[in-house]
Each structure stands twice: as C-alpha cells, then as structure tokens.
Amino acid sequence: MKAAVIYKKGEMPKYAEFADPVVNNENEILFSVKAVAITNLDKGKASGKHYSSENDNQNGFVIGSDGVGLLEDGTRVYARGISGTIAEKAIIDKNIFVPLPEGISDAVAASLPNAVAGSAMALKFRAEIKSGETVLINGATGFTGQIAIQIAKHYGAKKIIVTGRNEKTLKTLLELGADEIISLKQEDEAIMAQLKATHLNTPIDIVLDYLWGHPAELILAALKGNGSFTTKVRYVTIGGMAGDTIQLSSGILRSANLQLSGSGLGSWTKEEVKLLFSEILPEMFLLAAHNKLKVTIETGSLVDIEEMWSKEVGDGKRLVVTV
Numbered sequence: 001m002k003a004a005v006i007y008k009k010g011e012m013p014k015y016a017e018f019a020d021p022v023v024n025n026e027n028e029i030l031f032s033v034k035a036v037a038i039t040n041l042d043k044g045k046a047s048g049k050h051y052s053s054e055n056d057n058q059n060g061f062v063i064g065s066d067g068v069g070l071l072e073d074g075t076r077v078y079a080r081g082i083s084g085t086i087a088e089k090a091i092i093d094k095n096i097f098v099p100l101p102e103g104i105s106d107a108v109a110a111s112l113p114n115a116v117a118g119s120a121m122a123l124k125f126r127a128e129i130k131s132g133e134t135v136l137i138n139g140a141t142g143f144t145g146q147i148a149i150q151i152a153k154h155y156g157a158k159k160i161i162v163t164g165r166n167e168k169t170l171k172t173l174l175e176l177g178a179d180e181i182i183s184l185k186q187e188d189e190a191i192m193a194q195l196k197a198t199h200l201n202t203p204i205d206i207v208l209d210y211l212w213g214h215p216a217e218l219i220l221a222a223l224k225g226n227g228s229f230t231t232k233v234r235y236v237t238i239g240g241m242a243g244d245t246i247q248l249s250s251g252i253l254r255s256a257n258l259q260l261s262g263s264g265l266g267s268w269t270k271e272e273v274k275l276l277f278s279e280i281l282p283e284m285f286l287l288a289a290h291n292k293l294k295v296t297i298e299t300g301s302l303v304d305i306e307e308m309w310s311k312e313v314g315d316g317k318r319l320v321v322t323v
Contacts, residue, residue: 003087004305006046007060015305021083021091029094035110036067036086038319062087068110076100078109086321098281103289111297111318116284118238119148122263123155125272127206127234131156134202139210141169143318148208150293153177159202169315184215195222203231213243225255232257
C-alpha cells in the first residue's frame with residue numbers, strides 16, 4: 001500500500017510503498033482510510049519530542065494517529081488507529097469507532113476529533129464546566145482554540161475571553177462566540193492590566209491553556225489574590241506552544257482558590273475516553289453536519305505528504321490529507 005512513512009525521527013515523512021497492516025487478533029479490523037488530519041500530536045510523535053513517541057524502527061513506521069475511513073461493509077466511520085493512519089489502509093479496534101452522520105464530509109470529520117478531545121475533554125472532565133461560567137482560552141487563534149470557543153459556548157459558557165498573537169485572527173473569534181479579546185503582542189503590563197480588570201469585573205471560572213510558557217505566567221500572576229476570598233479558578237493546561245515550563249510563585253497558589261490540572265493522553269480515565277467516543281464525538285460530528293460547529297480546513301493528497309507536512313497554514317486552519 002501507499003503510505004506516509006517516517007524512517008528516522010525528525011525527518012520528513014516519505015510517500016512510499018509499505019507493507020499492508022496485519023490483523024493480529026479478533027478485536028482488530030482493517031479499514032480503508034479516506035482522510036486524516038495533520039496535527040501537532042502527530043508532528044510531535046514523528047519528531048520524537050512528544051511523550052507518546054514510538055521507539056525507533058529501522059524499517060520505518062507509518063505516521064498518523066486517527067482518521068476517517070470505510071469498514072468492509074461500507075460504513076463510514078472515524079477511528080483511532082492501532083497502526084499508522086496516513087496510508088491507504090489501517091488497523092482499528094472493532095469495538096471503538098464512531099459512525100459518521102450524513103452531511104459531514106470526510107475531510108471535516110477528520111479535522112475535528114483531535115481538537116474536540118483537546119477542548120471538550122478539558123471543559124467537561126477537568127474543569128467540569130457549568131452553564132453561566134466565564135472561560136478564558138489562552139491561545140485561541142489556532143484550530144483547537146477556535147473549536148474550544150464554540151464548544152464552551154455550546155456547553156453554556158456565559159462569557160468567553162480569548163488571547164493570541166495574531167490580531168487579525170483574534171478579531172474573527174468574536175464571530176465564533178468570543179466576547180473579549182486580549183492581544184499577547186502588547187507589553188506585559190498592558191496584558192496584566194487587562195487580565196486583572198476582566199477578572200475583577202467578571203471573575204474567571206475556567207482557563208483553558210494551549211500556550212503555557214510566559215503567557216501562562218502572566219495569567220497566573222493576574223489571578224493572585226490579596227488575602228480576601230477569591231473565586232475558584234480551574235486552570236487546565238492542554239499544550240505548551242509557548243514553552244514547556246513556567247516559574248510559579250508559591251504566593252499565587254496560597255492567595256487564590258486555584259485548581260491546576262492537565263488534559264491530554266494519559267491523563268484521561270478509561271471511562272472518560274469511552275464517553276469521548278460514545279457521546280462527545282457523535283454530538284460534535286452532528287453539530288458540524290448541521291453547520292453549528294464551524295471549521296476551516298485545507299486539503300491535499302497523500303502523494304503530496306512531504307509538501308503538506310512542511311506547509312505553514314495560518315488563521316486557525318487544519319491540514320487534512322485525503323487518500
């Protein structure tokens with residue numbers, strides 16, 4: 001079969017002939033891949049920098065964690081791959097897939113799950129969002145951040161505050177449901193002043209953080225209390241686009257009712273992952289099919305995987321490989 005193959009971590013995937021994946025037990029089935037999104041997760045695993053990266057394999061390995069494809073009976077589904085998915089064929093668990101509704105394209109369906117997992121899981125299970133709450137999304141100009149805005153609104157958020165560096169894209173987030181924007185291109189003092197004023201006027205209940213690094217330090221400093229009672233803030237880190245570490249003052253944790261947690265592979269329980277496949281993803285696919293969850297994607301063919309892998313896309317677009 002044709003596939004996107006990594007022969008050495010850190011190198012570009014190659015469009016190459018690769019052995020068909022083999023079903024090893026009764027719980028595995030083969031499906032024909034139709035579309036796969038290129039995500040930061042896959043790029044991290046391919047480079048060897050993500051904590052879930054595979055060991056080196058001299059024969060190479062097929063990249064791709066999930067995708068949309070057809071079962072043998074023609075049913076169109078989304079599934080996680082047991083084998084790499086940016087290929088003509090992949091192995092999936094016969095008990096873990098999501099049938100797709102009418103009205104959603106293969107490419108749109110493929111673009112959604114990583115972003116849904118990176119937002120809905122944090123909102124629902126780590127932050128335990130309640131209707132009427134205020135949500136701050138740090139780094140909302142990317143694809144997942146834009147999905148997070150819409151899902152937070154769908155889950156009942158009263159006010160959504162967003163941060164980012166791309167000022168042009170920031171303004172478009174108001175159309176997706178954001179209520180206030182904070183540009184990270186400002187000086188630290190201006191960012192802090194805006195964060196403090198916002199938190200004073202409409203106390204922040206939840207922070208979804210896709211950036212970490214210095215922007216996280218500014219947000220946490222803005223949440224610091226002065227000895228009086230404070231609103232509980234559930235701060236969930238989901239990514240580290242601005243840096244993997246921060247400096248955190250003990251005084252911040254002692255002066256504010258602050259809950260710090262993370263959301264990602266390894267942090268979710270089996271029960272939460274089951275709900276992702278049985279309830280959350282089906283609901284989000286249906287919203288997208290009815291144009292109530294908006295995405296911006298750019299597609300390209302498997303044969304052009306090297307060009308697509310290195311392509312820079314802006315404005316919160318998701319690259320999707322079609323097979």
